[in-house]
């Protein structure tokens with residue numbers, strides 16, 4: 001069973017790889033295997049955008065990725081699609097402010113699954129915690145080309161502000177995270193980093209994940 005207590009979760013969130021088939025030019029199963037071998041500690045299946053799989057094809061892809069995560073011992077999280085997460089008995093769900101409400105998701109997935117919620121303000125973060133979130137995703141910390149409808153860049157300062165206001169919930173930084181800027185977001189108070197392109201667009205997902213892990217751990 002995936003443990004969702006904050007101490008374990010803070011370690012598990014260290015290198016959070018997020019990906020869907022539109023983000024890659026070779027099989028996502030291969031890329032995930034390599035990323036986990038390098039050091040990715042949790043995976044989110046985010047199948048959206050042009051050419052995203054739907055229906056049975058999406059479910060089949062999800063099941064393959066879930067099997068890899070289980071074999072390697074890392075949590076398998078589904079983005080947005082709560083019904084698919086319940087059907088596949090995924091380890092958790094990530095939702096944003098415009099998705100199914102966190103409270104509703106928690107009721108649907110039960111107490112043992114991981115619930116991640118995007119939060120752009122302290123009010124949203126505090127509400128997410130009340131609604132049963134286990135961690136929040138904060139971003140875009142830097143400019144990103146992986147999300148068309150991203151909010152304004154908030155910088156690592158947003159994370160420091162949350163910590164200064166006393167928020168203790170695990171935080172992952174997202175949006176434009178690279179090897180170079182990882183230390184700054186960790187110093188600001190993030191427990192981990194979430195990336196699409198830093199791993200998915202790398203010639204070597206294993207090397208990229210390994211370098212991110214070392215940067216996020218130092």
Ligand SMILES: Cc1ncc(COP(=O)(O)OP(=O)(O)O)c(N)n1
Pocket residue numbers: 016018044046079080094095096097098099116117118136137138139147172174194
């Ligand atoms: C870890 C993590 N943080 C933030 C997000 C963004 O979620 P959301 O705002 O719902 O946007 P979409 O990813 O659904 O486009 C995330 N997916 N993961």
Ligand SMILES: Cc1nc(C(=O)O)sc1CCOP(=O)(O)O
Pocket residue numbers: 018118137138139140141143144145146147150151174175176177194195196197198
């Ligand atoms: C999925 C996602 N959510 C964001 C947010 O700000 O909530 S930014 C983002 C895309 C992250 O991709 P990359 O690592 O390639 O910048």
Ligand SMILES: [Mg+2]
Pocket residue numbers: 079080094095096099
């Ligand atoms: Mg969403």
